[in-house]
Amino acid sequence: MRVGIGYDAHRLAEGRPLVLGGVTVAYEKGLAGHSDADVVAHALMDALLGGARLGDIGEMFPDTDPRWAGSDSILLLEAVATRVRDAGWLLEDADCVVVCEAPKLAPHRDAMRRRLAEAVGVEADRIGLRATTTEGMGFEGRGEGISAHAVVLLAPA
Numbered sequence: 001m002r003v004g005i006g007y008d009a010h011r012l013a014e015g016r017p018l019v020l021g022g023v024t025v026a027y028e029k030g031l032a033g034h035s036d037a038d039v040v041a042h043a044l045m046d047a048l049l050g051g052a053r054l055g056d057i058g059e060m061f062p063d064t065d066p067r068w069a070g071s072d073s074i075l076l077l078e079a080v081a082t083r084v085r086d087a088g089w090l091l092e093d094a095d096c097v098v099v100c101e102a103p104k105l106a107p108h109r110d111a112m113r114r115r116l117a118e119a120v121g122v123e124a125d126r127i128g129l130r131a132t133t134t135e136g137m138g139f140e141g142r143g144e145g146i147s148a149h150a151v152v153l154l155a156p157a
C-alpha cells in the first residue's frame with residue numbers, strides 16, 4: 001500500500017467561474033489560475049502522484065505551457081489517474097477537505113464526489129469530501145482564497 005497527500009490553494013478573483021471538484025458553483029468570485037484553478041481536483045491529483053511517486057502536477061502540467069491554459073481540471077485529473085493506473089496502482093480510497101469561508105458547499109458535496117470519482121474511475125463511495133471554514137482566520141477566512149487538502153490510499157494493481 002502507498003499513501004499520498006496533496007494540498008493546493010488559489011486566490012479568489014472577480015470575473016472567474018468558481019469550479020470546485022469539477023462542479024461550477026454560483027458565487028460572486030472564482031479562483032484565479034492558469035487552468036480553471038479547481039483546488040480540489042488539484043489537491044487530489046497531487047495526492048495521487050505523490051502516492052505513486054510520480055512527481056507532482058507542476059511537472060506534469062507546467063503552468064508555463066499554453067496547452068493547459070483554461071484547462072478543465074477534471075480532464076487533467078483523468079490523465080493523472082490513467083498515469084497512476086499505468087504505473088500499477090489502484091485508488092482504494094480518497095478523502096478531501098475544502099477550506100472555504102463562502103459559499104456554502106454542502107449542497108454541492110455529492111455532485112463533487114461523483115465528478116471526482118468518475119474522473120479517477122472509482123465508485124463515488126471511495127471519495128470522501130467535506131468543507132470547513134476557519135472562523136474568519138487566515139486567507140480562506142478573509143475570503144482571499146480557497147484551499148483544499150486530499151489524502152489517498154493506493155494498492156498495487
Ligand code: MG
Binds near residue numbers: 033
Ligand atoms: Mg492549483
